Amino acid sequence: MLKIKCPICGNRDETEFSCGGEAHIARPLVDNKLTDKAFSEYLFMRDNPKGIFLERWCHTSGCRRWFNLARDTISHEIIEVYPIGQMPKTAKGKKSYQANWRRRSKAEAASKPAKRIVK
Amino acid sequence: MSPKQSHRLRANSGAINRQKSVQFTFDGKKYTGFEGDTLASALLAHGMHLVGRSFKYHRPRGIFGCGSEEPNALIRVIHPSNAEPNLRATQLEIYDGLVAESQNRFPSLKIDFLSVNSFFARFFPAGFYYKTFMWPASLWMFYEKFIRQAAGLGRVSKDHHDPDRYEHKYAHCDLLVAGGGASGLQAALVAANSGARVIIADEQSELGGWLLTDNNFNIDQKPAMDWASNVIKKLRSMPNVSCLVRTTVAASMDDNFILMAERVTEHLSIKEAHLPKQRLWKLRAAKVILATGAIERPLIFSGNDLPGIMLSSAARSYIFRYDVLAGTRAIIFTNNDDAYYTALAIHQAGGFVRCVVDLRDNPKSQIITTLRKLGIDVRTGHAVTAAHGTLHVASVDIAKYDTENGAPTLDAVHMDCNFLAMSGGLNPVVHLHSQRKGRLIWDDRTSCYRPENKSDEWVSIGSANGTFQLGRALSEATKVASSVITKLTSENKGIMLQETIAIPQTEENKQNWTPLPVWLVQSGQPYISDKTAFVDFQNDATAADIKLAVREGYHSVEHVKRYTTTGMATDQGKTSNINAIGILANTLNKSIAETGTTTFRPPYTPTSIGAIAGRNIGSLFAPVRTTRMHSWHKANGATFEHVGQWMRAWYYPREEEDFQQTINREVHATRHYAGLLDASTLGKIDVKGPDSAEFLNRVYTNNFATLPIGKSRYGLMLKEDGMVFDDGVTTRLSEDHFYMTTTSGGAAGVLAWLEELLQTEWQDLKVYLTSVTEQWSVASLSGPNAKSILKACMSEDKTVVDDFPFMTMKDTFIAGIPARIFRISFTGEMAFEINVPARYGLALWSYLMRVGKEFKLTAYGTEAMHVLRAEKGFIIVGQETDGTVTPYDLDMHWIVSKKKADFIGKRALERSSMNEPQRKQLVGLLTDDPNKIIPEGAHAVLDPDQKMPISMLGHVSSSYYSPNLKHSIAMALLKGGLNRKGQTVYIPMLDGQEPIKAKIVDPIFFDKQGDRLRG
């Protein structure tokens, strides 16, 4: 059972938390029309890497706050815990963020206002 | 008069209390042992080896080991009110009044009818179960009865009731030392001196480990156990140390989360009421030192499973620790030096060592010379190629053996005996290391897998690390503990490493710890001898099974394990795994390192379900929620049903009324007069903040931004995939304040989902959510008389009832109680949902029932509620929906806003597949026979006579008898259902009865215009 450091409460047992899966999945803006296929990248496709994974967790049986963490799926080591809406700060976390296929997906591009999409 | 302890030695080791006799019963016969005996040692003291029959072949099996590694001696303990199967006799401490019996035998240990199995060994070759399942099913039918009778390990109590209490204990420590042998004690001492909080746990009844058995050498010029006793005394006196015995470290998990099973009262004849039977420790340790020792390997040869054959270390342990000489005419079979010490012990205890058979060609050690000088027959380069006997070993074949080619080189000599002790080398207990996915390294020098110490969180020392030599182990323990403490010091100011730490000194041990790995001793006819050369005693897996698996193409160690079931019994292959890997490697012509190992998984030894459950049983297993009106429901004879965690009044039967009659009465009363439902379980969420309207607009499919103050609106919530997630009525209390209701079962999930959106997706919205489900009691009053009843109940201005439009809310008083009354309806009748502060729930309910009496007000339960809403075609989320149903599938296009820019699920609903005409859609069903009620969950087909497999049209989601229509009604989700109205479908029945014929209709069966509802 993991020991997770809730940013509000500190170290707690994993059983107090629930895992919300992959972090940094941006919701496409309605103004940006997406094909069904591109939209499915947002709706259905989830990463499952062997190695560093950026996840969302919620301290369900505690303060009920959501936060992000970077976890090694092989060793289960938690590399860092960081707030929702922010980027990972460790080198490993940053690398994982950049390496994710989603960074180059149409769905993610569509999460930014249309005029800023580089054609 | 108990039988004599014929095999008890005169010598008194001091480990058992010879002054205190203990009476116990085994298989109906009374025996005497001593305090400190295990059941195994006490039985051996009577010369009894045979204690069980094997799992598959029902072969006679004897006591084989002396601890948790025991594969054979599994027994059943009978308590006054229940029985416990599969306890290891080698760990079970005897106490006055203990009643135990052998297992897996019929009718008795000595005569077992099922042991004919062994003559038909071909019935159970490797992969037997797989093959049986792969053959035509009819063959499995044939075999099943036979297998079921023969297989199975132990029996549980008939009534499945466990009267004992188990507890969980949560703890933290700086260091856990798993194992209380020499290394563990030294490591704990070093750590404890630094001020660290230390827990040292050992599965045995006392600390000391192997020193309790082998006390033949000195530590710091004192007998080893004297040194150990001193250390134990010191540790026990320190406030920062907990010494736990009878405590198995069962599991090591992420971040050093440790499970320990402590047997608290199992060894006591008087079990005090305040003590639990077992205590399950849930421990979080900063660091873990694994000093779990090593387990001896057996040697594999034909007949090696006969009673009277045991591990050399166990034989020695019974002599030194329990004063028991397990056999008087002994053969020692070994591939290393250690078993010579057992030979010496037997000799010194007065036993006759017939012969020491050593696989090694020309071993040179002091101990061998010593034995020869004593006149003991030592034959090197020899092997025991077979053991013979029926219920006990009676003789062995000994032959000169070529270990290179794996065959005897000369004819065997026959030698009689009544005991055989064997040693095939040592396996470090790496289970806890392996559970953490720690790697194992094959060590050619000691012929064993030892842990790769790479983690910062845990480390192995001593025998568990392959360091078998005592002096080296003590030095390793000292160094490792110091470095662990140094690491802790940097994290914790209270811990300070003491500067001078003495390493306990031992005299140089000349013992040679290098065994000659011979994984399988074969006779001249291996095809025959391999079949009785047992590798896994508990699962009856033989060398022949492993070879067969390889011939059939299984080469991976994980596959061979599962195919032969080697290492898959309750002992998890503690004595068999490495031998199995050795035989596999030889058969594949690979090295052991190339062959690899299987994974050890928790728990280390079987842990009782009772301990895992702890106090979370019965009513404490899952909390039950009741409403404030619960006592009224109970007093009025309600039958309850579970809705999520809630207990809801299901129906209120009167005398001599059956289920259907009750429902009919409740439904009829509500439609014709008035009904009252306890709706307190509805989820209620208080939504507040300047962006509340905008937020609700985004989470509901319909428009909430425009909802006027004081008005209510029914809303449908989707998940981002466009599927219906929840529904309910939400009311605007003020500009920035809403009162949301959800389904009873979905309340927690809805709150969590909305919180998630606010915290992650829309952090910019200023909205605050509070669950108020338990703050409000709700009585739902409906029916033609509802208005009159409400009016009669109003304490102040009764005119508010006159001007009370549909879908509005009033803040008022009823019977002097502040109330929020909503004019909303789930029955299709004129209805009011009266919300009062929770504590007034019962008062409100009783008052309404009292005042309502003259208006024929009837309390109705959830079943009548279901019928009433189904008559109106109202859906229930979770019944008509299952996470794959869109609003369009429910024919609720009207609720999906076309104007809103966005809401959760909008884009997903626009996917081309969502408009697929063959999606399952909600329709009503009317049976041809008005009295036939279709079972819920049944499937509908267009043609019941079509060939199998029949193509399904969809399933029935709700089905009731409607007393108002005097007709059975149902709702169903059918493929393309919206365009099928008027068609006939058939619902085939499981019980072989005629399919039910029904017509597809609109799901609104009653008052289609909704005139009654608006009043």
Ligand SMILES: [Zn+2]
């Ligand atoms: Zn928290």
